[in-house]
Amino acid sequence: MAAGPVDPAGADTGDPMTQAQQTFDVVVIGGGAVGENAADRASRTGLHVALVESALVGGECSYWACMPSKVLLRPDAACEAARRTPGVRDPGDLDVAAVLARRDEITHRWDDSSQADWVAGAGLTLLRGHARFTGPRALVVESDDGTVEVEARHAVVVATGSLPTIPPVDGLAAARPWTSRDATSAQHVPARLAVLGGGVVACELATAFASLGSRVTVLVRGDALLAGAEPFAGAAVLASLRARGVRVVLGAQARRVHRDADGVHVTLDDEDVTADELLVATGRHPRTRDLGLETIDLEPGAPLEVDDALAVPGVPWLFAVGDVTGRTGTTHQGKYDARVAGDVVAARFGPDEAARRAEASAGPWSRYRASADHAAVPQVVFTQPEVAWVGLTERAARDAGLAVRTVAYELADVAGASVISPDYAGRAQLVLDTARDDVVVGATFVGPDAAEMLHAATIAVVGELPLARLWHAVPSYPTVSEVWLRFAESAGL
Structure with missing residues (x-):
């Protein structure tokens, strides 16, 4: 097991904020969902990991983005489903106070105590404050309780997310x-x-x-x-x-x-x-302007460019995950990044010599050579109707030089949709790479609960599956997912 945090005299300390200087094996900057995942995975081979957060542990998704926004959207979606269903009374207008109260409940009223308890239970050290680089693997963490100098023996992972962009409109x-x-x-x-x-x-x-x-x-x-x-x-x-x-x-x-x-x-x-x-x-932009990146010869305000192991090229101890890289803008994809980076850090710097040798001989972390953030980023828009897509759109595929064709189908014509409602409306489309026997490279679904149909398409894109192979994946009847059979028939199979 790697040593715990130490003070300048070398004595082991229990509370990292009681001393002016602390040392950890790995420091993760940003305690949102992405940073939490990176820290947890990095600690799994015995590395001692600090998680630094200046606001609420759990970050944007838990308190201001994915979770509260979906709670605000769900009541209307439920009402719309009721109105489309024969025999169900119109539920009427929403109870606004109840909707906002549920939003407050799902965000724990912006109290991160439970998230902080999870951090402690995972064996991580939470440092509250704003982190800023002062040099290679060296940072200061500033808070109302004072300033602490922090050193990472092996690696730093930046997971600071992004900030809303305010356009330069006069007076805005x-x-x-x-x-x-x-x-x-x-x-x-x-x-x-x-x-x-x-x-x-x-x-x-x-x-x-x-x-x-x-x-x-x-x-x-x-x-x-x-x-x-x-x-x-x-x-x-x-x-x-x-x-x-x-x-x-x-x-x-x-x-x-x-x-x-x-x-x-x-x-x-x-x-x-x-x-x-x-x-x-x-839009949003990576949150890198106030990190002191100039002290390690990187550009403040710019995204942190990374390779498929989520490492910053030329800086062997520095990793970045999530929005801050400019490669992804969703929580789920950021958490994927974090798992990749955390596993790489755990193997590369952990005490397991066999894991280090395997990682070194594999080159750029072969387990993740086909990083899904390049080929199969899933996206859901929880509007009415919902919109869900993964991989390339037809235009993006053609712009990338692929020879593609599309197959589309009206979801209202699927038997499972007619069971749900006579007013069901929606459309689905696949983008197929004709040079590779119609491998699925993109898919879009529009309609009620379209998000629930997306993961099958994500698996198809990640697995680089041809539509002819998917013809053997028999969808249940009567479900809206029967559209996959209709895709195959429309493609001539």
């Missing part, structure tokens, strides 16, 4: 706009909400607040929603939002923003939009 920053954090933790529902952006966060939160009673206006700079998805997916969400009374303005260029007693005013080229709150959902 001064108008105190909401970010996604403000929206998912809001204690009131604004009568009027304007949303700047057309991506996942913008679409989800526009859906949620419209269901809670806000008059929502979505201002999209481009000509479509969900620009990274297949065009039919964005078109379905656009139609749904408009049917719900959400005003969506495409090609909207915000020129000026100001807040006064009447609300927030957004000046476009040809009109002014006024709302009680303005949510900015125009």
